[in-house]
Amino acid sequence: MSDAPALILPEKTRSIGNDLRRILGLDKVKDDFPTITAYSVDASIYKVVPKAVVTAETEEDIAATVAYAVAAGVPITPRAAGTNLTGSAVGEGIILDCGRMNRILELNVAERWVRVQPGLHLTEFNKKLEPHGLMYGPDPSSRDMCKLGGMLANNSAGPHTLRYGSVKDNVHAIRIHLTTGAWLAAEVLADGDPATSALLAAHPPLAETLALVRKHADLIRSRKPKVSKNSTGYNLFGLVDGLDQGVVDLPKLFVGSEGTLGVISEATLKLVEKPTATATALIHFRHLEDIGQAVFDLLPLTPMALEVMDANTLNLIGRAAHGVPADAAATLLAEFDGSRGFSIAEILERVKAICRKYRLCQDPTIAVEKAHQEQLWKARNALYPTLYRYDARKKPINYVDDVVVPADRIAELVQYLSSFFKHQDVNVAIFGHIGNGNAHIVPLLDVSDRHDFEAMVAGYHEIHQTVVTRFGGSICGEHGDGRVRAEFVPKYFGEELYALFKQVKAAFDPRSVLNPGVKISTTPFTEHIDYVRLSKPCATCGKCNSVLPYGLPGRRGCVGSHHEEAGRASQQAGRGHLRLAGKAVALRAVPQAHGPHAGALGSSAAAPGYGTGTGSAPAAARADGEAARGHGPAQARPAAVARAVRGVDGRARMPGAGGLLSRLRGQLLPGWRGRGGDRRAEEERH
Ligand SMILES: Cc1cc2nc3c(=O)[nH]c(=O)nc-3n(C[C@H](O)[C@H](O)[C@H](O)COP(=O)(O)OP(=O)(O)OC[C@H]3O[C@@H](n4cnc5c(N)ncnc54)[C@H](O)[C@@H]3O)c2cc1C
Ligand code: SF4
Structure with missing residues (x-):
């Protein structure tokens, strides 16, 4: 299989956004400069500018975008909150942001499971579970920003993985869209069961993968990492372990596959009791x-x-x-x-x-x-x-x-x-x-x-x-391979097992459109390093993006250069108006990547929750206006006021903006704690 990303011909480059708009409508497709700039980075060291960004709101949106990418040979990169540290949520073709698919679809408290969409923030998700005495076990330190889709695709983990395991240990089922155009319900199935055979017959890539795994089970067993955590390569080890116990454990294959085998639209997750003390x-x-x-x-x-x-x-x-x-x-x-x-x-x-x-x-x-x-x-x-x-x-x-x-x-x-x-x-x-x-x-x-x-x-x-x-260890426990470790994956597993990984990738993605350059790639890890951003005060650690819009001073003097860059570009993107202290002031349009409930870079604006539906960029701007008047969600208020400050000033940043921001916050938000209180709140958050 060729390692080269799908070819983007010049005429395709110009027409990708237009093609997608014809298929999905105007609202869900953006290819303006501020948007593609905002989505060109994640929390890694890389920058890759996409051609267009699709904000999926339904499974039909996912299916239509994947079908277009396959037919046109354009790379497609699924994206959640963009907090990965490996460059796995940036790509040169279409970014498919699933952040607006952010609902809890079904919760079974007695049996401790939940069916969710991929755009839910982990912290918001756990808040919804708390009244039921439940929580999700895996807890990355990025929990305030990251979303379930990214956690699933990265097999994320955290401090409490010692007790609860990583994501792969806490999933019952995944619903995933394949490049064949089919939806696959990936569950744990009994090996040899007629229903399992029927599923394999309906999904040739799956049948091919399972045949490979059976044939090379000894090789896979012999190369299985002998440490307690591993998120590098495809988890064929989990499939072999399952077969040894008489089951076809399909979620194991897709958790940790980093958007390279399909696009996840739903998952059924295991929950654990939240400790009382x-x-x-x-x-x-x-x-x-x-x-x-x-x-x-x-x-x-x-x-x-x-x-x-x-x-x-x-x-x-x-x-x-x-x-x-x-x-x-x-x-x-x-x-x-x-x-x-x-x-x-x-x-x-x-x-x-x-x-x-x-x-x-x-x-x-x-x-x-x-x-x-x-x-x-x-x-x-x-x-x-x-x-x-x-x-x-x-x-x-x-x-x-x-x-x-x-x-x-x-x-x-x-x-x-x-x-x-x-x-x-x-x-x-x-x-x-x-x-x-x-x-x-x-x-x-x-x-x-x-x-x-x-x-x-x-x-x-x-x-x-x-x-x-020397240590018999693994090169990756929880962050994923992405662009940064892909180069070392063949060295770690050896050419024989790596050849199997490539066959699995080719079975699911014969045109190599799904997140090329990530996980299965021999491109040196030094390609696409964003030297400009890494020389600036902010290197997009992702920590503050959920509360501050771009172009404004970040925490304790951090200035988000990624925000700045996209912010400068967005000055041409249009202005609205907001009434502040009786005066109309310019309100910069809010690109969908940075709405009040957005997570880290390039996440959607809709608030997560039961059946909250989806948001849109204009809706986000309206919500900000409401928030600034004191009617919106508390979390939205500082962002709304900050945007207003920017509107008054008309520049991306300005000396003394912090003081003015603080005064405005004081006027508009009774009980706002002022500069010291603001700093204290930030410290609490960190
Ligand atoms: C400050 C900080 C601390 C961190 N701490 C931890 C930690 O303790 N533990 C840990 O494991 N990680 C940690 N991370 C890394 C990162 O936050 C996690 O990997 C996180 O789960 C990624 O989620 P995300 O929503 O940001 O996903 P993204 O970065 O948007 O995407 C991650 C991967 O998922 C794929 N993807 C996203 N949505 C879908 C979908 N619907 N279908 C298919 N593929 C999809 C993307 O293509 C990409 O390959 C940290 C990161 C930061 C910045
Ligand atoms: S401004 Fe600071 S806290 Fe915010 S993303 Fe950049 S480095 Fe992180």
Whole structure:
């Protein structure tokens, strides 16, 4: 199968938007400069400008867009919130934004499952489940921004994966549209059952894949990663495991396939009981090498989460700001509930006893109250944005960000990495889900600088190779392959298994239109790096995009360059008017990518919820107006006012905008806490 993306001929380039408008209508297709600029980036290091953006509202929209892409040979990239760190939601053809398909379709509390659309934000979803005492187990740190479609396609995970597993362990079924034009209900089916045979007969790509998996089951078993998490390659391992147990476990194939095998329109998810009481322990170790044994001692207490931050990460986030002792070599954050045979009180006694065995900087800090627990989690949750703000030139660059090793070797891994980066003269943060042996490695680099660029390329190959050969680990635990790891996938799995992956891809996507360049691609990871954006103060960590429109100062001095760029372009995009303090002021039109309830970059504007239906860009602008008058959703108000400030000023940014913004907020939003309060609110959010 050719690795080359589908060909976009010049005449097609000009007509893609027009063709799609004829098929889908005017409202759902955009190819204006601000829109394609906003959708040209995600939270990765890459930039790829698409030809058109489709905002799908129905399954018919998905089917029609895929049919057009297949017939015309145009690449198509499904997209949710755009918070992936790998470049998997940017593409050169059509971006298919499913963010407006954001409803809970069916909830069964007694049996603990839910049928959802892909555009739901995880946090909003969990808020809907809370009154029923339920929640979704996998919890990426990007939970406030990311959406279920992206989580499914990336097999996302998070701190609580230690207890609940990753997305692949929490899915009953997926409804997915294939390039054949068919909809597939991918469920767990009995092997050999007539219904299973009928399904395979109806879907030749599936039948071909299953035949390949049966034929090469021994090869697949022999190459299965031997660590507790893996999100690299296609999960043929899950299919083989299923067949060994007499089932055809179809969701395993599609979860983690990163939009390269089909487009998801629905999923039936397993839910878990939300713990009624939890306890958090923050433990500062004086010696890194003690961490491995301490984790080994704590695991029998069945923690819900075990997170680690290394010494340099603690330096980078600021020890004083987070009360971290100066002599801490590593910090462990452990969370427990009382659901697995031990009461919380018993667990805490045991935690204290375990801690006495080690050389700690001080007694562990224990929190049982929610506010205190959140305080202990604050440093961990604020990590990414803090790193983005650390240095004006050197940015956190995700290229070896997600390795997994056996949990008891994580201290050894941190020691190896610390000395590797010291030798390279590169500042690095190492943190992650230590209970799963999953380390996030985030070096701070200026990729436009020759030394840093060469350090990145050398580190990419050497660290991945070392993780595989010395530690027997995986190159990816939860973030996906995307564009960044695709180059290393054949090296990790070997050519034989990689050839199978390519056959699976070819079976489902013979014209290579589904997200080319992602997962199955030999394009070097250095292609499409967005050097311009990475040299600016904001590198689109995605954290603030849900509350601030582009072109405005971001958090604590962060200026969203992606916002700026699209914002400048959008000045020609049209203006509305909003009455402020009795005066009409210009209100910039709100591109659909940045509505008040938008998640990170390029997500849709509609508010998620039961049967809320779909939103539209003009509707979003109206909602802002309402919000500014005090009638709209609370979340929308700062964004609406901020847009109004921009309208008064007429520029993308202006000196002192923060003060004016603050005053306007004070006038329009009774109870607004002013600049200090604003900052406090931001800190709480981080
Ligand atoms: C600050 C920060 C912290 C993060 N922390 C974590 C973490 O703790 N754990 C973790 O796992 N990840 C983490 N991530 C990465 C990212 O947030 C997750 O992978 C997230 O689940 C992606 O969701 P999204 O909605 O942004 O998807 P997108 O980025 O929009 O898309 C991700 C992939 O899904 C595909 N896709 C989207 N919708 C569909 C669909 N309907 N059908 C088929 N394919 C589709 C896209 O093509 C793409 O390949 C973090 C990112 C940031 C910026
Ligand atoms: S402006 Fe927002 S998106 Fe950009 S780095 Fe700062 S917090 Fe992240």
